[in-house]
Amino acid sequence: MERPRPRRLGHRHQAPLQRPPPRLGHPPEGRRITTEPQRLPVPAPGPGEPAPAGTEFTDDVLAKLAELEERSAQHEIDLRPRNTVDGYAADWKQWTQFCALLDLPVTAITPGSLTAFVEWLWMQPG
Structure with missing residues (x-):
C-alpha cells in the first residue's frame, strides 16, 4: 500500500504556520527581561472611605465615579442568571x-x- 504524499507547506487549504511557543525561562524573541521591581496598585477605598492623599476629586468627577x-x-x-444566584443562596x-x-x-x-x-446533605430529607 502506498503512503499518501505530504502536502507542501503553504498549501492554500492548510493552516498557516505558527511559531513554536517560547521556551520556559527565556524571554520571547525581541523582548528583554527587566529587573525593575514591580509596584502593587494602591487598593481602592471602600464605599464612604476617603480617597488616598493626592487623589482629591471635584464633585463632578466623584458623581461620575459613583x-x-x-x-x-x-x-x-x-453576569449570573437569577437561578444561579438563588442556588448559591440556598447552598x-x-x-x-x-x-x-x-x-x-x-x-x-x-x-x-x-x-x-456532603454526608450531612445526603441525610437531609427531600
Missing part, C-alpha cells in the same frame, strides 16, 4: 445550618468539614 461604581455592581449582578443557607449544628464558624472550610457537609 455612577461607574453602580454600573459595575449591576454588571456583576447581570449558603445549608452550609450555615450545618456549621451551626456543629458549632463551627462558617469559615472553617477544610477537607474534613466539606466531607462531613
Whole structure:
C-alpha cells in the first residue's frame, strides 16, 4: 500500500504556520527581561472611605465615579442568571445550618468539614 504524499507547506487549504511557543525561562524573541521591581496598585477605598492623599476629586468627577461604581455592581449582578444566584443562596443557607449544628464558624472550610457537609446533605430529607 502506498503512503499518501505530504502536502507542501503553504498549501492554500492548510493552516498557516505558527511559531513554536517560547521556551520556559527565556524571554520571547525581541523582548528583554527587566529587573525593575514591580509596584502593587494602591487598593481602592471602600464605599464612604476617603480617597488616598493626592487623589482629591471635584464633585463632578466623584458623581461620575459613583455612577461607574453602580454600573459595575449591576454588571456583576447581570453576569449570573437569577437561578444561579438563588442556588448559591440556598447552598449558603445549608452550609450555615450545618456549621451551626456543629458549632463551627462558617469559615472553617477544610477537607474534613466539606466531607462531613456532603454526608450531612445526603441525610437531609427531600
